[in-house]
Amino acid sequence: MARIVMKFGGTSVADIGRIENAANRVKREVEAGNEVAVIVSAMAGVTNQLVGYVEETSKLYDAREYDAIVASGEQVTAGLMAIRLQSMGVDARSWLGWQIPVKTNEMHGKARIEDIDTAEIVRRFENKEVAVVAGFQGVSPRGRIATLGRGGSDTSAVALAAALNADRCDIYTDVDGVYTTDPRIVPKARKIDRISHEEMLEMASLGAKVLQTRCVEIAMNHGVRLQVLSSFEDKPGTLVVDEEEIVEQQVVSGIAYSRDEAKITLVKVADIPGVAANIFGPLSEASINVDMIVQSVAADGARTDMTFTVARSDLDRAVELLSANHPGIGYESLLSDGDIVKISVIGVGMRSHAGVAQTMFRTLAEKGINIQVISTSEIKISTLVGEEYAELAIRALHTAYGLDAA
Amino acid sequence: MARIVMKFGGTSVADIGRIENAANRVKREVEAGNEVAVIVSAMAGVTNQLVGYVEETSKLYDAREYDAIVASGEQVTAGLMAIRLQSMGVDARSWLGWQIPVKTNEMHGKARIEDIDTAEIVRRFENKEVAVVAGFQGVSPRGRIATLGRGGSDTSAVALAAALNADRCDIYTDVDGVYTTDPRIVPKARKIDRISHEEMLEMASLGAKVLQTRCVEIAMNHGVRLQVLSSFEDKPGTLVVDEEEIVEQQVVSGIAYSRDEAKITLVKVADIPGVAANIFGPLSEASINVDMIVQSVAADGARTDMTFTVARSDLDRAVELLSANHPGIGYESLLSDGDIVKISVIGVGMRSHAGVAQTMFRTLAEKGINIQVISTSEIKISTLVGEEYAELAIRALHTAYGLDAA
Numbered sequence: 001m002a003r004i005v006m007k008f009g010g011t012s013v014a015d016i017g018r019i020e021n022a023a024n025r026v027k028r029e030v031e032a033g034n035e036v037a038v039i040v041s042a043m044a045g046v047t048n049q050l051v052g053y054v055e056e057t058s059k060l061y062d063a064r065e066y067d068a069i070v071a072s073g074e075q076v077t078a079g080l081m082a083i084r085l086q087s088m089g090v091d092a093r094s095w096l097g098w099q100i101p102v103k104t105n106e107m108h109g110k111a112r113i114e115d116i117d118t119a120e121i122v123r124r125f126e127n128k129e130v131a132v133v134a135g136f137q138g139v140s141p142r143g144r145i146a147t148l149g150r151g152g153s154d155t156s157a158v159a160l161a162a163a164l165n166a167d168r169c170d171i172y173t174d175v176d177g178v179y180t181t182d183p184r185i186v187p188k189a190r191k192i193d194r195i196s197h198e199e200m201l202e203m204a205s206l207g208a209k210v211l212q213t214r215c216v217e218i219a220m221n222h223g224v225r226l227q228v229l230s231s232f233e234d235k236p237g238t239l240v241v242d243e244e245e246i247v248e249q250q251v252v253s254g255i256a257y258s259r260d261e262a263k264i265t266l267v268k269v270a271d272i273p274g275v276a277a278n279i280f281g282p283l284s285e286a287s288i289n290v291d292m293i294v295q296s297v298a299a300d301g302a303r304t305d306m307t308f309t310v311a312r313s314d315l316d317r318a319v320e321l322l323s324a325n326h327p328g329i330g331y332e333s334l335l336s337d338g339d340i341v342k343i344s345v346i347g348v349g350m351r352s353h354a355g356v357a358q359t360m361f362r363t364l365a366e367k368g369i370n371i372q373v374i375s376t377s378e379i380k381i382s383t384l385v386g387e388e389y390a391e392l393a394i395r396a397l398h399t400a401y402g403l404d405a406a
Numbered sequence: 407m408a409r410i411v412m413k414f415g416g417t418s419v420a421d422i423g424r425i426e427n428a429a430n431r432v433k434r435e436v437e438a439g440n441e442v443a444v445i446v447s448a449m450a451g452v453t454n455q456l457v458g459y460v461e462e463t464s465k466l467y468d469a470r471e472y473d474a475i476v477a478s479g480e481q482v483t484a485g486l487m488a489i490r491l492q493s494m495g496v497d498a499r500s501w502l503g504w505q506i507p508v509k510t511n512e513m514h515g516k517a518r519i520e521d522i523d524t525a526e527i528v529r530r531f532e533n534k535e536v537a538v539v540a541g542f543q544g545v546s547p548r549g550r551i552a553t554l555g556r557g558g559s560d561t562s563a564v565a566l567a568a569a570l571n572a573d574r575c576d577i578y579t580d581v582d583g584v585y586t587t588d589p590r591i592v593p594k595a596r597k598i599d600r601i602s603h604e605e606m607l608e609m610a611s612l613g614a615k616v617l618q619t620r621c622v623e624i625a626m627n628h629g630v631r632l633q634v635l636s637s638f639e640d641k642p643g644t645l646v647v648d649e650e651e652i653v654e655q656q657v658v659s660g661i662a663y664s665r666d667e668a669k670i671t672l673v674k675v676a677d678i679p680g681v682a683a684n685i686f687g688p689l690s691e692a693s694i695n696v697d698m699i700v701q702s703v704a705a706d707g708a709r710t711d712m713t714f715t716v717a718r719s720d721l722d723r724a725v726e727l728l729s730a731n732h733p734g735i736g737y738e739s740l741l742s743d744g745d746i747v748k749i750s751v752i753g754v755g756m757r758s759h760a761g762v763a764q765t766m767f768r769t770l771a772e773k774g775i776n777i778q779v780i781s782t783s784e785i786k787i788s789t790l791v792g793e794e795y796a797e798l799a800i801r802a803l804h805t806a807y808g809l810d811a812a
Contacts, residue, residue, distance in 0.1 A: 018464045050482065057486050058420045058493035064493075068500050069485035079475035080463050087464035088469075094474050096505065099549060143505060214430065382563035 002167040003035040003125070007135065007157035010044035011174040012231035013077050016084075016129075022085040022172065023230055026130060030090050035125040039135040039157040039166060040072025040081050059068040063108035067137075071097070074134035074153065082132045090128040095121070097145060102138035102156070104146040111146035113138055113155070116163035133160060147149060156216035159193055162222035169224050171211065172231035177238035178203065178210055180403040181255040183396050188404040192253060193236075196243040199253045199346050202224075202380045206256035206344040216240065243348055249357060251349035252401040255394055258342045261291070262315035263372065266322065268303040269330035278329045279306060282321050288314045292342070292375040292384065306331075309384065312338050337362045340372065341390040344382040345397060356383050369393050408573040409441040409531070413541065413563035416450035419578040420484050422490075428568070428578065428637055429490040436496055441531040443570060445541040445563040446487050448479025453556075463474035469514035477503070480540035480559065488538045498536040500675065501527070503551060508544035508562070510552040516605060517552035517681035519544055519561070522569035539566060552649075557684060568628035575630050577617065578637035582655045583644035584609065584616055586809040587661040591800050594810040598659060599642075602649040605752050606632075607660045608786045612662035612750040622646065649754055657755035657762060658807040661800055664748045667697070667723035669778065672728070674709040674738035684735045686726050687713060694720045698781040712737075713779055715790065718744050747777065747796040750788040751803060763787050769806040775799050 006029065008022045022038075029036050041047075050070045054061055078094040085092035097104075100121065104111035116270045123130040135153025140146040146320035154171060161169035176191060178200065183189040195203070204213045210228055219226050219240060229237025241250075244296050269275055280290055293308040308316045319336050322329065360381055364371055369392065372382040385393055398404060412435065414428045426445075435442050447453075448781070456476045460467055484500040492497035503510075503727035506527070510517035535542040541559025546552040554561050560577060569696025582597060584606065589595040601609070603626035610619045616634055625632050625646060637667055648653075675681055689696055699714040716724045723740050754760045767789055770777055775798065779790040791799055 016459065019463065038732045052480065053422065054489060057425065057489045060493065065485040065488045065500055068502070069482050069489075073480045075478045075481075078474050079471040080459055082462045086468055087466065096474070096551075145502075190629065236553055238423075251586055268604045345474045373421060405514055 001033045001035070003164055004029055005037045005039060005157050005161040005164065005166045005169040005396070006172065006230060007039040007170065008075055008172045009153065009174070010041040010047070013040055013081070013354070015140050016045040016080070018231075019077070019080050019084050023081060023088060023090075025172070025231065026085060027088055027090050027182055028121060030128065033310040037121060037133060037160055037166070038081060039133050039160060040074060040077040041135050041153040044075070045075055046073040063083055064144050065383045067108050068145045069139040071134070071145045071147055074136050078134040080133045084267075085130055085132070085397055089396070091128055092132055093124065094132045094134070096134050097137035098139035098143070100133065102150070103158075104138035104140055106140050106146070108140065108144070108146050109147035111138060111140065112146070113159045116160055118160070118163045122164070125222055127260040130204065133217075138244065149214040151215075152188060154212045155218065158215045158218045158222075158224050161224045162218060167225065168227060169219070170229060172229060173210065174230065174232065175228075176230035176233055176235065177228050178208065178254070180253070181394055181398055182208075184370050185391050186398045186404075189398065190405045192238050194239045194241060194246050195253055196246055196348050197240055198243065198379055199348055200240045202344065202346045202377075203254055203256050206342070206380070206382065207258035208254070208256050208395050211240075218376060249349045250347055251353045252305065252345050252347035252403065253349075254346050255397050255403070256344045256346060256400070257390060259387065259390070260312050261309050261342045262312045262318075262336065262338040262383065263307060263309050263321070263340050264315070264318060265305055265307040266331040267305050267329040267335065269306045270330050275329065278325065279322070282325050283310070283318055286317060286321055288318050288321075292382065293375050294373050294375070308391070309340075309373070339387045340384050341387045342382055342384055343390070343393050343397065344380050345401060346380045348379050350379055350381075359400055360397060367392055367396050372381065407439045407441070409570055410435055411445060411563050411570065411572045411575040413559060413566040413576065413579065414446040414447065414578045414637060415451070415454060415559065415580070418488070418578050419446055422486070424595045425483070425486050425490050429487060429494060429496075430577070431637065432491060433494055433496050433690070436534065436536060439675065441571070441591065443527060443537040443539060443566055444487060445539050445559055445566060446483040446593065447486060447541050449483055452479040452482070463627050465654055470550050474551045477540070477543040477551045477553055484540040486540045491536055491538070496536055497534055497537055500531065500538045500540070502540050503543035504545040504549070506703050508565075510544035510546055510554070512546050512548070512552070513550050513606050514546070514550070516555035517544060517546065517576040519554070519565045520745040522567045522701075526568070557617035557618040557621075560618050561624065564621045564624045564628075564630050564632065567630045568624060570811050572629065572798070574633060575625070576633045576635060577633060579616065580636065581616060581634075582636035582639055582641065583634050584614065584646075585803055587800055588614075591755055591797050592804045592810075595804065596809060596811045598644050600645045600652050601659055602652055602754050603643065603646055604649065604785055606646045608750065608752045608783075609660050609662050612748070612752065612788065613664035613787070614660070614662050617646075631736070655755045656753055657759045658753035658809065659755075660752050661803050661807070661809070662750045662752060662802055663796060665793065665796070667715050667746050667748045667790065668715060668718045669715050669746050670721070670724060670728070671711060671713040671741040672735065672737040673711050673741065675712050676736050677703065677710040681735065682689050682712075684731065685728070688731050689716070689724055690725055692723060694724050694727075698777050698779050698790065699780070715746075715748070715779070722776040745793045746790050747793045748788055748790055749796070749799050749803065751807060752786045755787050756785055756787075765806055766803060769802050770799055773798055773802050
């Protein structure tokens, strides 16, 4: 007997037929003797429709009311899933955020879960009752519905799995797992059988869209074993587990990329204390996240070039802010480039294997691809290259690291 | 300054434009210095869609899950209305049944309101905050969402008005008031300016669809002044008030009718104690409501004919049950007729005016319409006639009682 959290995303519960399909999977786990909690998203399209209503009503809106409105989508799916399970002879009950309760902070629209009271759900496990929990929602200290932000149902699932001390959290979706890279770019991309939390976290933050960063973060911090798998096919997916659970470690597990990048270079910035604060202070105040930062000291040692990246959608605002702060920063000129892509190779094996970076640089050089910026961490190397080289670079690296399927 | 509850039905909040229109009416009341609570229905069509999902999921379903699903419609409208009011500079906050709370009993799908805690709403009235309350829903003793049955938002509104001790409860709808009879049948039907709770209750139970019986019942019991008016036109509607508030009392206020009637006659039933129980017991156990009952004693005094009406949709089941119980009841034959209509004249003035019944009988006789069954109460006379005579009878009575518009 195991305790399992099963999460079904919007496409997996898009209509009554698919809810039935998902319910069949739940039934199978129950019949195998497991204790099961199910987390459901809104039916595909519903959340967008509700957000559309809100935006049509008023351009500026109260996040508390937004939350009350959009949380209704998961409420409907949870009820339907409970009814469907009941009609199949599986005892089930729906739970909304305020009923459990899933306690969050007051950050409406992107609330964080602070506590989940699982006592009643666990009590009912004893009677073989399945808990069908509306994802994406909790209740604030003031008794208001609070949502966790888009994709928040994954977070709900992992947080519930952690609170329940579940043996596994299965994330059912419309892909059959996590791939070594985007199969639309590399047809030879392979499904990964097992990947560590840390690698998955890098994959998610660096552009792999199958799991939200926050959800992987919580899984890592609480040691939740995640599985990403298809709700439409009957085969194992990708297990996201603690590093120790992975016997045969790959040096490089996957290659992620992100086109949502833009590069800014401030040429000949005065190399004096406090200049970095002058540059990044105003950006931070404007909620513009800065990612890679490279500082190259000029030959004379007195002036330096500062290069960094921001999200492409923030580029215009960032340039505007930096221009407005020109006097305080004191740079010679400002260059910006939105036609770039960040490509990252990820693998915990890097820690013990030398030469991973060298393989990347050599491979890109052989294809005549110029690396504009490099940044590394313990388990990943990211490079910035011209966007036109994206596919070429990703395919070449995929082959170079031996990731191509046979 | 007055305290007002404003209720907007599904067609009055059918889309964002109509929600804006309704919000404008709320704003006007707030600017007039009033304390305002708003009750909203689901956007027109939404509840039917949700019920459709439920029925597609399973023919038999758990009423608790049904309630969680269908209550989401009002939740969306409440949030949208709050956002719209806020964007117009009116302080507003949405409230769901469990947040207030509106406490109900456990009769899911047709729950009864047992208590409404208005403390917080009243406290916020002091800050000119409008309470936007999701209609149709409350919370059961076990913390489950409970709905009040179709049309329950009217009930929510009146119950809230009673709990708030409101000066008035305005029911905004797609008609501009209560008419002396159905204007589709009698073009000369007049809008009633004022009608007593008791008369309105009879009108509602006897077929006028503009207000639900239960809502009028609560208004009567708690002395809530109701107004039925159009959300699309700017003119006074119909006031439903205590009888004492109506200075010039009409003898007959209105004519109601119902086609949802069927007549059953048991010929030559033994006139012995307990026979009525033998007839109506099985019907009651099968949840078949019996309305008019007439017993006519035969010449020999030993046997009697028993005629009564049931809802047309229950006719087949009723006949089946009575046939099955033939031995226990012991009638000679069973006649049934689904082609009948019940026509009722209603007016508190009947109490003090003789001849109201006589006018009805004479009018119908003059048109050659045979009265099949008569039943009377203090303020209404109902007759059963052949359905083909419905329009003729209603028009003739409308004229005979002086109700035609000039």
